[in-house]
Amino acid sequence: MRALIFTEGGSQIGLGHISRCSSLYDELVDTGIEVEFIINSNTLQLELLQNKQYKIVNWLSKEFLTEYIKPDDYCIVDSYLASEDLCRVISTLSKKTLFIDDNGRIEYPESIVVNPSLSTQAVKYPLNDANCYLLGPKYIILRSNFTGVVKRNEINQPVKEVLITLGGSDLHNLTPSILNQIACNNSEITLNVVIGNAFENIEEIKSLSSNNIEFYENATAEEMKALMLKSDFAITAAGQTIYELLATQTPFIPIKVIENQEHNICALKELNLIEGYLEYNDTFLSEKLILEFENLMKFSTRIKLVERYKAVIDEFGSKRIIGILLSGELMKEEYFLRKAKDEDVYAVFQLSNEDYVRKYSINKSKINWEDHKNWFQSIINSDENVFYVVTDYTEEFLGQLRYKIEDESGIVSISLGRTIAGKGLSKELLKKSLELLHVERNDLKNIIAYVSNDNIASKKLFEKVGFILHENNNGLLKYIYSFR
Numbered sequence: 369m370r371a372l373i374f375t376e377g378g379s380q381i382g383l384g385h386i387s388r389c390s391s392l393y394d395e396l397v398d399t400g401i402e403v404e405f406i407i408n409s410n411t412l413q414l415e416l417l418q419n420k421q422y423k424i425v426n427w428l429s430k431e432f433l434t435e436y437i438k439p440d441d442y443c444i445v446d447s448y449l450a451s452e453d454l455c456r457v458i459s460t461l462s463k464k465t466l467f468i469d470d471n472g473r474i475e476y477p478e479s480i481v482v483n484p485s486l487s488t489q490a491v492k493y494p495l496n497d498a499n500c501y502l503l504g505p506k507y508i509i510l511r512s513n514f515t516g517v518v519k520r521n522e523i524n525q526p527v528k529e530v531l532i533t534l535g536g537s538d539l540h541n542l543t544p545s546i547l548n549q550i551a552c553n554n555s556e557i558t559l560n561v562v563i564g565n566a567f568e569n570i571e572e573i574k575s576l577s578s579n580n581i582e583f584y585e586n587a588t589a590e591e592m593k594a595l596m597l598k599s600d601f602a603i604t605a606a607g608q609t610i611y612e613l614l615a616t617q618t619p620f621i622p623i624k625v626i627e628n629q630e631h632n633i634c635a636l637k638e639l640n641l642i643e644g645y646l647e648y649n650d651t652f653l654s655e656k657l658i659l660e661f662e663n664l665m666k667f668s669t670r671i672k673l674v675e676r677y678k679a680v681i682d683e684f685g686s687k688r689i690i691g692i693l694l695s696g697e698l699m700k701e702e703y704f705l706r707k708a709k710d711e712d713v714y715a716v717f718q719l720s721n722e723d724y725v726r727k728y729s730i731n732k733s734k735i736n737w738e739d740h741k742n743w744f745q746s747i748i749n750s751d752e753n754v755f756y757v758v759t760d761y762t763e764e765f766l767g768q769l770r771y772k773i774e775d776e777s778g779i780v781s782i783s784l785g786r787t788i789a790g791k792g793l794s795k796e797l798l799k800k801s802l803e804l805l806h807v808e809r810n811d812l813k814n815i816i817a818y819v820s821n822d823n824i825a826s827k828k829l830f831e832k833v834g835f836i837l838h839e840n841n842n843g844l845l846k847y848i849y850s851f852r
Contacts, residue, residue: 371396372437374427374458375446376408378566382626383536384608385446386416388468388484388509392444393420395512395690406436408449411566416536418588430457437461442693448473448628455479466693471628482689484508484611486635486680487718501786502692504718506764508685509608513589514615515683517597523674524600525667529558531599531618533592535607537566539625540648544569546603547576549654550661555580560595562587601664603657606632606645614641614681619673621660623648638737639714641676643669679711684762692787703766703793705800708755713744715765716757725783728823730844754808756801758784769801776813778805782829794829802833806851817847 373393377386386407396403405422427433428449434457437443443458446468450458452475459465459477466480478498484507530550534542543561551559555578563570563585574583584591596602596616604610606622606629613620623646624633636642644660646653663669708716717740719725726732747753747770758767767784782798802815817835819826821843831837835847 370402371442373444374406378410391509391511391686395686511589514612527600529599531560531602533562533604535605536564541569543573617674617677619670705756708757728820778815780817815849819845
């Protein structure tokens with residue numbers, strides 16, 4: 369059994385794909401599988417891949433792929449350059465294929481499609497029923513060094529250190545201008561500047577050396593973690609690094625250095641995880657940088673941001689992705705029901721706003737985040753609601769079952785995430801929730817389900833579990849389940 373990771377990176381396109389795929393590499397190695405990177409790059413030496421098997425080659429041809437991929441290979445593809453036809457070739461040749469895609473750029477053949485992002489709403493994919501879609505924060509990929517990170521337990525009142533990291537290649541030569549803007553006027557602050565081996569402006573950057581600038585060349589993942597944890601805030605490209613900053617609870621100013629980072633910026637704004645952001649080609653970049661820098665110098669601003677970062681990202685993204693790649697789906701007995709908790713608020717929000725969930729809801733409009741937060745708190749703190757969530761062994765949120773109690777009845781609402789929807793689990797989960805509910809609220813006599821007449825799947829589900837159709841009110845069906 370072998371896994372091949374096809375990706376790209378270098379001085380012109382950065383190293384973000386290679387960085388996040390290195391975590392999947394480590395996860396695969398831990399399962400005992402032989403793994404190899406196949407990298408299209410103009411850089412021959414890649415410090416990110418120390419102690420890893422890799423080949424530098426232009427793999428973007430049908431001839432190479434046909435010769436290299438074997439029928440029993442698992443393939444992971446993280447590429448903006450591979451065409452739809454080439455993706456189809458890889459899918460056909462391999463045992464199973466997983467594509468990482470941040471912007472829904474093509475329609476993928478039968479495969480697993482992953483968007484490791486802060487929001488499931490940012491990108492709309494041309495959905496294919498044959499595909500498994502893994503979307504959102506539960507699939508954010510962190511390098512292994514950033515899992516189980518000890519969070520910062522104190523925040524400095526006066527800022528002592530600031531991290532500057534513009535990715536693996538600093539595509540637009542921003543590091544020198546940033547240093548010119550802030551080094552002289554902030555001599556009391558140490559500036560930790562990370563330089564990658566794909567930088568083409570190393571000499572220019574080093575020529576700006578001063579007493580308050582520390583340079584770190586080709587920092588390892590462990591060194592990057594240490595720099596983040598000791599820095600009060602960071603100035604960063606808005607790519608893969610933002611997830612590591614969130615994991616270490618390090619406030620940051622993101623700079624969009626390439627168009628495919630727009631979705632990251634939108635999600636950061638939606639979740640109020642940043643005060644502001646910058647764009648590399650903004651005419652007033654220097655002036656805006658000073659304003660954002662001065663804002664993060666404020667103790668109150670950093671306190672607020674660190675609090676917001678809590679529980680945004682967990683450490684199981686890579687494990688979930690590789691588990692699904694290798695097994696296809698988890699066994700039924702690996703799914704659990706538990707009571708909803710405060711930290712489920714965003715996962716419930718994302719699921720509730722999925723198009724396929726809203727389609728059959730009584731209220732079909734998208735839900736506002738602030739309205740949802742207020743609603744969620746009222747629900748989980750109410751005796752008139754019993755709220756279960758579906759999880760797996762990694763505690764990933766996979767779905768919800770909620771009962772609104774009215775006298776001796778409960779009104780059920782059920783929605784499952786894409787990763788388990790359509791896998792025949794609804795019946796078992798609904799039955800299990802009814803058993804738990806009956807133990808907890810044994811005064812209930814029956815459960816009511818309201819189902820749209822055109823929601824065939826839900827009608828079949830409730831009928832299989834023992835719900836009886838009682839009335840049809842202009843296409844809204846009322847089913848009742850009686851406890852015996």
